[in-house]
Every structure is written in C-alpha cells, then in structure tokens.
Amino acid sequence: MSDQKSKTAETEKVFLLGNEALVRGALEAGVNYASAYPGTPSSEIIERLSRVAKERHLHVEWSSNEKVACEGAAAAAVAGLNSLSAMKNAGLAVALDFLTHASLTGLGDQGGSLVVVVCDDPDAHSSGDETDSRWQARFAYAPMLEPTSVNEAREMIRYCFDLSREYGCYVFLRSYTRLSHGSSIVELGPLPEATVGQAHPDCNAAVNPYLGKVHHQLALDRLDKIKEVFEASKFNQHFGPEDAELLVIASGNGLSCGQEALDMLGLQNEVGVLKLATLWPFPVELVRKHAKTAKKILILEEVDPVVEVLVKDALNGTEAAQVQVLGKESGHVPMGGEITPDRALDALCKITGKIYQGPSEAYQAKLKEVTEDILISRGLTWCPGCPHRGSFWALDKAIKAEGGEVFVTGDIGCYTLDVFPEGKCQMNMLHAMGSSIGLSAGLGQMHKFGWDKPVISICGDSTFYHAVLPGLVSAIYNQSNLIHVVLDNDATAMTGFQAHAGVGYNAVGDDAPRIDVVKLCEALGVPVTVADPFDLRGTTKALRELIAQKEGVRILVLRRTCELVRMKAEKTKPHKVVVNQDKCKGEECGTCYSKFRCPALLKDPETGKASIREDACPGCGVCASVCPFKAIEIQEVAK
Amino acid sequence: MSLATDPYNLIVCGVGGQGNILIARLIGRILANNGYYLAIGETFGAAQRGGSVFSSLRISKTRTYGPLIPNGAANLIVSLEPLETLRMLSNFGNEKVVTISNTQTTMPVGVLAGRNEYPTEEKLRGAIEELSQRALFVPATDIAVELGAPIVSNIVLLGALLGAKLLPISEEEVKEDMRSTFPAGKLELNYQALQRGIDTVA
Numbered sequence: 001m002s003d004q005k006s007k008t009a010e011t012e013k014v015f016l017l018g019n020e021a022l023v024r025g026a027l028e029a030g031v032n033y034a035s036a037y038p039g040t041p042s043s044e045i046i047e048r049l050s051r052v053a054k055e056r057h058l059h060v061e062w063s064s065n066e067k068v069a070c071e072g073a074a075a076a077a078v079a080g081l082n083s084l085s086a087m088k089n090a091g092l093a094v095a096l097d098f099l100t101h102a103s104l105t106g107l108g109d110q111g112g113s114l115v116v117v118v119c120d121d122p123d124a125h126s127s128g129d130e131t132d133s134r135w136q137a138r139f140a141y142a143p144m145l146e147p148t149s150v151n152e153a154r155e156m157i158r159y160c161f162d163l164s165r166e167y168g169c170y171v172f173l174r175s176y177t178r179l180s181h182g183s184s185i186v187e188l189g190p191l192p193e194a195t196v197g198q199a200h201p202d203c204n205a206a207v208n209p210y211l212g213k214v215h216h217q218l219a220l221d222r223l224d225k226i227k228e229v230f231e232a233s234k235f236n237q238h239f240g241p242e243d244a245e246l247l248v249i250a251s252g253n254g255l256s257c258g259q260e261a262l263d264m265l266g267l268q269n270e271v272g273v274l275k276l277a278t279l280w281p282f283p284v285e286l287v288r289k290h291a292k293t294a295k296k297i298l299i300l301e302e303v304d305p306v307v308e309v310l311v312k313d314a315l316n317g318t319e320a321a322q323v324q325v326l327g328k329e330s331g332h333v334p335m336g337g338e339i340t341p342d343r344a345l346d347a348l349c350k351i352t353g354k355i356y357q358g359p360s361e362a363y364q365a366k367l368k369e370v371t372e373d374i375l376i377s378r379g380l381t382w383c384p385g386c387p388h389r390g391s392f393w394a395l396d397k398a399i400k401a402e403g404g405e406v407f408v409t410g411d412i413g414c415y416t417l418d419v420f421p422e423g424k425c426q427m428n429m430l431h432a433m434g435s436s437i438g439l440s441a442g443l444g445q446m447h448k449f450g451w452d453k454p455v456i457s458i459c460g461d462s463t464f465y466h467a468v469l470p471g472l473v474s475a476i477y478n479q480s481n482l483i484h485v486v487l488d489n490d491a492t493a494m495t496g497f498q499a500h501a502g503v504g505y506n507a508v509g510d511d512a513p514r515i516d517v518v519k520l521c522e523a524l525g526v527p528v529t530v531a532d533p534f535d536l537r538g539t540t541k542a543l544r545e546l547i548a549q550k551e552g553v554r555i556l557v558l559r560r561t562c563e564l565v566r567m568k569a570e571k572t573k574p575h576k577v578v579v580n581q582d583k584c585k586g587e588e589c590g591t592c593y594s595k596f597r598c599p600a601l602l603k604d605p606e607t608g609k610a611s612i613r614e615d616a617c618p619g620c621g622v623c624a625s626v627c628p629f630k631a632i633e634i635q636e637v638a639k
Numbered sequence: 640m641s642l643a644t645d646p647y648n649l650i651v652c653g654v655g656g657q658g659n660i661l662i663a664r665l666i667g668r669i670l671a672n673n674g675y676y677l678a679i680g681e682t683f684g685a686a687q688r689g690g691s692v693f694s695s696l697r698i699s700k701t702r703t704y705g706p707l708i709p710n711g712a713a714n715l716i717v718s719l720e721p722l723e724t725l726r727m728l729s730n731f732g733n734e735k736v737v738t739i740s741n742t743q744t745t746m747p748v749g750v751l752a753g754r755n756e757y758p759t760e761e762k763l764r765g766a767i768e769e770l771s772q773r774a775l776f777v778p779a780t781d782i783a784v785e786l787g788a789p790i791v792s793n794i795v796l797l798g799a800l801l802g803a804k805l806l807p808i809s810e811e812e813v814k815e816d817m818r819s820t821f822p823a824g825k826l827e828l829n830y831q832a833l834q835r836g837i838d839t840v841a
Contacts, residue, residue: 015664015671125682149703150678182706183664183679185671256678256705264709341709359711359733363770370766371729374758378654378722378747381689422689422748593751599689603751615780615789616745 016186018150018179019044022086022117025157027056028189029113031084032197033076035061035069037466038495039088040126041180042119046086047498050507057196062492062499062507065433065466066091067098070116074102074170077112079201082161086117089131090432094467096140099170103142104215105207106168106222110200113164115157116142119175122302122338126177128412128431130336132303137172137280141219143226144172144280145235148255150184156235156277158189163229167222174279176302178253178338227281235277236286244272246351247294249287251276251307254300254339261344265354276307284314291320298347299327302339326351379422384600385563385618387489387533388415392424393596393626394539395456395485399426401544406454407443411436411468413460414494414562415487422597427458434459434467437475437484444480444553454547455482462492462500464517476524476553483546483554486517487533489562497565521555533558534622563618573619575634577612583631584609596626640807645699648708649806652693652727653719654745658793662717663694665797665816669808670698680706689748691723698806716771717800719779719793720745721763728770738771739799741792743780775803775840782835791832798836810837 016024022045026034036046046060053060059076063069066087073083087095099116107114118136121127137144145160147153153175160171209215230236239259248271250258255275262268274290276283291297291311299308305328312325326332332347333339345356359367382389392415399406410416410427411434417423419430429439440457459468464486475482492498499505504514521528527549531542539558546554587608593601600617601610610631621634651663663679671677680695697704713731716738718724724740749755758766768774779795801810810833817829 013671015668015677151703177682178680178706181681183667183677183681184703184706185677253705253707256703257707260705260709338707340707341705345709358709363732363734367729367732367770370769371725374762374766375725375729376722376747376755376757377749378689378691378726379749381748383656383689421754422752590753594753597748597751599746599748599751601751602746615784 013185013187015183016150017044017183018153018175018181020048021150021154021186022157022173022175023048024186024188025154026084026115026161027052028154028191029158029161030082030192031058031161032081033059033073033083034085035063035072036086037063037066037069037091038492038498039091039119040495041121041177042086042088042091042117042175043495043498044180045117046507047496050509053508056194060507064501066095070095070098070102074098074107074114076199077114077164077170078108078110078205078207079199080110080112081197081199082113084115084117086119088127089118089120089133090127090129092118092133092136093131094433096136099142100140101209103140103169104209104212104219106218107164107170108202108205108207109168110202111165113161114170115160115164115173116170117157117173117175119177119180120303121177123177130303132306133174134279134306135304141223142170142172142280143223144174145277146174146252146279147179148250148252148275148277150179150182151186152235152277153179154186154189159235163226167226169222176252223281227283230278230281230283231285233278233283236283237275238290239273239275240268241270241272243293244270245293245295246270247272247274247290247297248300249274249276249297249307249311250300251279252302252339254302254344257339257341257344258300260341261348264345264356265348265352267348267352267354279307282310282314287311287314288318288320291315291323294320294323296324296326296351298332298351299325300333300339300344300347301327303336305329305335380417380420381422381597381599382414382417383563384598384616385567385620386414387558387560387562388417388487389596389598390533390536390560390622391415391485391487391539391558392418392426394533394536394543395426396424397536397540398543398547402454402547406456406547409436409439409443409455409457411457411459411463413463413487415458415460433463434471437468437471440482440484441471441475441478441480444475444482445478447481452481456485457482458485458487460493461486461488461490461502461517465501465515472521472553473524476526480553481551483543483556485556485558488517488557488559489565491562491565493562493564497562518557521557526553526555528555528557530557530559533560534620536622536625563620567618573617573637575619575621576637577617577619577621577623578633578635579610579612580631580633581609583629585629585631589628591628592623592626592632596623598623640804642698642700642807644714645701646704647698648712648714648731649696649698650693650708650713650716650727650731651696652691652716652723654723655690655692657719658790659692659694659719662793662797663696665813665820666806666808667696669812669816673807675700676703678703678706691726693723693727715739715805717796719796721767722757724767725763728767732770735772736770737773737803737805738767739775739777739796739803740767741779741796742776743778743792775799777836777839779836782839783832786828786831786835788828791829794829794832795836798833799840801833802837802840
C-alpha cells in the first residue's frame with residue numbers, strides 16, 4: 001500500500017492520502033509520541049503511525065478519549081519529546097478543557113513540542129455535525145494553521161512542530177475531510193535516523209495555570225510574537241495580479257476550488273488570489289496590504305464565515321474599510337457546508353456578471369426527464385450479519401410489549417444508524433459520545449416529577465470506555481432508574497476496527513490488559529445481565545425482565561463480535577442459508593425483507609418471495625429465527 | 640496514449656464495501672508513476688455502510704487540481720452498481736461522458752422495506768444510455784462469482800476499463816501495481832479477473 005512507501009526516502013514523490021502525508025511530515029519532524037481516540041476523518045493518522053511504531057521507536061496509542069490523548073501527548077512534550085494528538089471536530093470539544101489550560105501554561109522548558117491535529121468534517125459526511133474548529137483556536141489562545149493541499153500538509157505539520165518547540169506552546173493543525181481523505185502526490189523530505197527519544201521532565205517544574213492572570217497575559221504576548229511570524233509566513237501566498245480590483249481570499253479547500261473556478265471563467269489573469277494558511281493569530285497586516293487596491297474581496301472557505309469575519313475586522317478603520325467583503329455573510333456563498341468548485345463559480349459569476357456554460361439545456365432537460373421517477377435514494381444500514389440488527393429487533397419487541405412507552409437514549413457508533421429511516425428508529429435522543437447515560441440518568445429521576453416509564457440508554461463498547469463510565473458512576477451514585485445496554489461487538493467498528501481497552505491488544509498489535517465491561521460493571525455493584533443479540537427471544541426476554549425490575553441502574557451487555565471483524569479473522573461462513581420457497585408466504589408476510597431488512601435478503605419482484613443473495617450473505621443465520629413460518633433454513637457448514 | 644481532455648475527470652462509484660476505493664487508488668498510483676498530476680477525493684468511514692460511495696479522480700498533465708469535480712464535468716464514470724451510475728450522471732453527467740457499469744444491482748434497503756421501487760433493468764439501462772455518449776455494461780459480479788470470488792467484481796470492472804482503452808494505463812502496469820500491493824496468494828485470481836474484464840470489451 002502507499003503508506004509502505006512512507007517508510008523510505010528512496011522515492012522523492014509518492015502518492016499519499018492526506019492523513020498519510022501528515023504522518024510522513026510528523027515522522028520527518030521526529031515525532032516520538034502519538035495518541036488519539038479514533039474519529040472520521042482523523043483515524044488513519046494514528047493507524048499509519050502504529051504500523052511504523054516499532055521500527056521508528058515511537059509510542060503510539062489509542063487512548064480512551066481525546067482529552068486523555070491530549071494530556072498524554074502534552075506530558076510527553078513537557079518531558080522534552082515531540083508529540084502529536086489527532087481527533088475529529090467533536091473530539092476537540094472533549095479535549096478543550098485540558099487544551100485551554102495547556103495554552104496558558106505552555107509546555108515547560110525541556111524543548112518538547114506538541115501538534116494537535118483536528119480534522120473537521122464539512123458537510124458532516126461521517127459526523128453528527130460539521131462544527132467549525134477554527135473558532136476554537138481563538139478561544140484556546142492557540143496558534144492554528146490549515147493546509148490547502150495534501151502536498152502542503154506534509155511540509156506544514158513539520159513546521160508546526162518547529163513552531164511549537166520555539167514558542168513552547170502546542171499548535172493546532174486544522175484538516176478537513178477533503179484533505180485528510182484526499183490523495184495526491186507528495187514530495188518527501190528526509191527522515192531523521194530512527195532513534196529512541198530521551199525523556200527528561202524537569203522535576204522542579206511548575207506547569208500549572210494557578211497564576212491565571214499572569215499566564216493569560218503570557219499567552220497573549222506569545223500570540224503577538226507568533227502573529228509577526230505569520231505576517232511573513234511562506235504558507236500565505238499571493239497569486240495573480242497585485243493590483244486587481246477583485247481579490248479572492250481562500251483558505252483550505254477554498255483555494256483549489258477558487259483557482260479552478262477562475263480558470264473556468266477565464267479570470268485567472270484579472271483576479272488576485274490570497275491563500276491564507278495561518279488562521280490564528282490572524283495576519284492582519286498581510287490582509288490589509290493585499291486589500292489596498294481591491295474594490296471587492298471574495299472569501300472562499302468552508303462551513304462558517306471565520307476568515308470573512310477576521311478580514312472585516314482587519315479592514316475596519318483602515319483606508320480599505322470601503323472594500324466590499326463578500327462571502328457567506330453577504331449571501332454570495334451559502335452558510336455551512338463544504339466549499340466546492342460550483343459554489344466558487346457561482347459566487348464569482350454573481351460578482352463579475354460572467355456566465356459559465358455547463359451541460360446544455362437539452363441535456364439537463366433530458367436528465368430531469370429520465371431520472372425523475374427512478375433515481376431512488378440509498379439509505380444507510382447495518383451490514384449483513386451485524387449484531388446490532390439483532391439487538392434493535394429485540395429492543396423493538398420489548399418496547400412494543402410495553403405499549404411503546406419507553407424512552408430510549410442513544411450514543412455514537414454503528415448503532416447510531418438506528419435513527420436513519422432504514423434503522424428501527426428506537427432512539428428518542430442522540431447527541432455526543434457518552435450522552436446516552438447522562439441523558440438516561442436525568443430521565444431516570446423523572447419519577448420524582450410524575451413520570452415513571454422505563455428508560456433505556458444504549459452505547460457501544462468503545463464508547464463505554466470513552467465517556468460512558470463517568471456517567472454510569474454518577475447514575476448509580478444518584479440512584480437513577482434506568483437500563484443501560486452495552487452493545488459489545490469487540491471493536492471500534494464505525495471508524496475502522498481500532499483497538500480499545502476491551503479487546504486485549506493495543507494500537508501496535510501487542511497483547512494488552514483486557515478491561516472487561518461485565519466485570520467493571522459488576523464492580524460498580526449493580527446487576528449485570530449478558531445475552532447474545534442473535535438470540536432474539538432471549539434478548540427480548542432479558543430486556544423485559546430488566547424493565548419489570550423498575551428501580552435502580554440495571555445493565556445488559558449484548559455481546560457478539562462485529563461481523564466484519566469475525567469474517568476477517570475466520571474467513572468462513574458458519575452456515576449456508578436458504579429460503580424454502582414452498583414455505584415462504586411472500587408479500588403476505590415479508591417479515592424478513594421488509595422489517596428485518598438484512599441487505600443480503602432479496603425479494604422476488606414477481607412472486608414476492610424471499611431469497612438469499614449469496615455474494616452478500618455472511619451465513620450468520622439470524623434471519624431463520626425472524627421468519628414466522630420457518631421458511632428460512634440454515635445448514636451448518638463443515639469447517 | 641494521452642488524455643482526451645485536461646483535466647480528465649474520472650469517477651469510480653458503487654455501494655459501500657464494493658471496493659471502489661481500491662481501484663481508484665490503484666489507478667491513481669499508476670498515473671502518478673506515469674508523471675500525471677493527480678488528486679483523488681473520497682468520503683469514507685462507516686457512515687457510508689450500505690450507502691452510495693464514490694471516488695473522484697482529477698488527472699492532469701499541467702497541475703494538481705482540487706479533489707472535487709465540478710457539476711456536469713465528468714469524463715468517465717466507472718460504476719460497480721447501475722443505479723449509482725445514474726446517481727453520478729445526475730450530478731456530473733454531460734453530452735460527452737462515457738460510462739462503464741456493472742450489471743449486478745444492489746437493492747437499497749428502502750426497496751426491501753417496500754418504500755421504494757428499484758427501476759426495471761430496461762428503464763435503468765435506457766436512462767444510462769440516454770445520458771451517456773457511450774455506455775458499456777459489464778456483468779462484473781457474474782464473472783467474479785464464476786471465478787468463485789464475488790469480491791473481485793471491482794477488478795473485473797477495472798479490466799473492462801483497460802479494455803475500453805480510455806485511460807493511459809496498461810495491463811502490465813496494473814499487474815505490476817498488484818504485485819506490490821496485493822497478497823501474493825491472491826494474485827492469480829486477480830489476474831484472471833482482470834483478463835475476464837478486458838475480454839468483455841475487446
């Protein structure tokens with residue numbers, strides 16, 4: 001794979017994923033310590049680092065959550081090492097409590113460095129939200145840079161390590177889906193010799209924020225100095241005519257979109273482009289300098305108008321204050337979402353009056369005509385063989401038995417797909433990592449206010465260690481009435497099967513203590529029931545019994561390995577599944593395909609009878625216990 | 640062989656888990672080795688489970704383009720599922736686009752649930768042909784099942800792409816890449832899949 005090439009410096013240019021380019025740059029910078037909790041689109045950073053951890057003498061770990069990851073990495077920096085932490089936008093919110101303090105105190109004086117990579121997900125392709133992390137740099141008094149291309153990502157992260165070391169503070173590198181999950185050709189720099197980093201924390205150090213006011217001022221002074229560096233940074237560049245009346249200021253993916261749109265409109269020699277890569281502290285003088293001759297400025301950026309607000313602020317009160325700053329706030333670019341070549345085109349056409357000729361009207365009319373009735377959507381769903389399909393089937397039965405009067409809170413993982421139209425839509429509330437138990441703990445007190453229906457919260461195993469544990473302790477201590485279900489599938493499945501505290505091995509593949517969910521919960525002194533989610537009746541029965549107990553915290557662990565993990569390890573189908581066409585009642589019933597909805601089930605368009613799609617069926621056989629007419633038959637496959 | 644246009648915009652699409660990313664990156668690596676500037680845009684992660692997925696490739700002799708293809712600007716769509724061909728055409732189609740589609744359908748769960756109806760083969764094929772300058776249909780999954788490994792459908796389709804001679808990459812270059820990136824034990828099967836794909840177009 002391409003990442004193998006990142007180990008050697010033989011080739012000067014290689015084809016890399018954006019996250020691999022960040023890894024390469026970190027290795028070139030001599031990173032020693034890297035820690036993270038997985039989150040799309042950031043997960044490949046730690047994954048790729050873990051593959052070279054042994055040969056490069058690195059410590060690489062999957063931490064329980066992002067705050068823990070950042071604390072570990074910061075400690076390594078205080079000990080004089082080069083460290084890295086990586087997370088998605090939602091993860092930054094978890095880590096911020098620590099990071100806001102860490103930028104006040106700095107990283108001590110042992111010459112260490114810390115780069116915090118935060119990967120945003122504009123358009124929320126794989127996230128619950130598209131929160132724009134760029135605001136957080138100002139909030140946390142921390143410098144932030146943002147690459148505009150995969151190639152630049154390698155060089156920029158190297159620079160971030162240098163900056164961190166020089167100013168004794170951590171540095172944010174902001175990535176985004178199109179960078180982290182884009183691939184391109186990267187020019188490699190030299191790798192330092194693989195040596196064991198030498199930790200030397202100062203045991204007389206006093207790295208703490210309790211001189212609050214002093215530290216605040218020190219952080220502001222530090223940012224002032226870094227601002228001067230950013231004013232002259234080579235990462236900010238101007239292209240095109242210097243004295244153009246229209247200036248495009250672009251950050252991140254806005255640069256390539258803007259340049260392409262200018263090419264498409266033939267405006268590349270008439271419009272100036274200022275690429276802004278140092279986002280905070282903001283290079284105010286640089287912006288003022290390039291704004292001097294402009295009459296209009298178009299800002300191309302993603303999600304929120306961060307640069308737009310900063311540019312307006314920079315020009316306010318200067319001779320350039322009359323320049324029209326256009327972008328999201330002016331309605332030229334839509335608020336929220338990704339920046340795309342089309343959004344850039346649209347904005348430029350609005351401003352210049354140019355017209356872009358796309359596909360002909362005849363083609364567009366034809367397109368509308370032939371796709372209108374048949375272009376149906378493709379909803380997200382659980383994989384064939386997924387244990388969650390069994391868990392939610394059983395939950396549905398148990399809730400129906402209660403007359404539907406059950407409040408369910410959910411959490412973040414593959415089971416989140418329950419809330420999509422193709423799920424079972426059982427979760428009433430769904431928010432952040434670990435929110436399932438915090439929400440159910442609150443609802444579990446509502447009996448004091450006249451409402452005492454059952455409350456069920458649901459989380460996965462990786463999420464359990466991430467943020468459920470404190471909520472669970474709180475719920476038990478405060479005697480909430482709730483059932484907490486842990487869907488233990490032996491994996492951080494949603495982000496790509498990363499290791500966690502419950503799997504018995506660590507990020508680099510070595511054996512590690514296995515922290516068992518069941519034993520842990522038992523130690524908290526509450527009743528724990530364990531069931532197999534593919535024992536549909538048994539799971540429903542367990543849920544109903546727990547509901548009947550009414551009081552206190554009750555825990556149900558539904559344990560079955562993620563089908564993708566099982567298939568990868570065992571490479572065999574345990575059963576051959578066939579539908580007995582004589583017994584199948586077809587549409588009259590439809591339980592398996594229309595209600596259970598495993599994607600390996602097919603419905604014959606003529607007869608309405610079910611069949612199994614051989615190439616998709618993993619042979620789990622759970623559908624056999626769903627069929628009311630015993631028409632689905634399973635045969636053991638000899639091993 | 641040179642590119643028909645510059646930049647040349649290629650889409651490789653399908654349903655999550657069909658292996659579109661594998662062939663997109665393989666094509667990308669070869670073109671990069673051949674001196675082309677290249678960018679690939681993708682969205683992946685489990686949020687795509689069972690959903691529509693696509694990789695966009697921007698290929699150029701002059702500079703690195705951004706990863707996103709402007710609307711209506713695809714030159715070639717290689718698709719592991721025919722409904723997904725149509726979905727890509729609806730965003731990126733134009734009078735000159737060429738499409739290569741697997742014939743094997745994958746039912747959206749909404750169809751199984753009875754909420755939607757999957758278009759008939761005739762209608763779907765007609766729509767794709769109507770919106771493509773040239774539309775190729777390849778029974779990639781049928782061939783892969785014949786070879787005993789439905790998972791190599793993507794490689795059969797890659798073979799068809801080679802057979803259609805639309806990209807400046809050769810069979811030997813593809814095999815060379817496979818030798819350095821695929822497990823040795825799987826090479827023979829993948830070579831066979833590639834050849835069967837080439838044969839469907841030749």
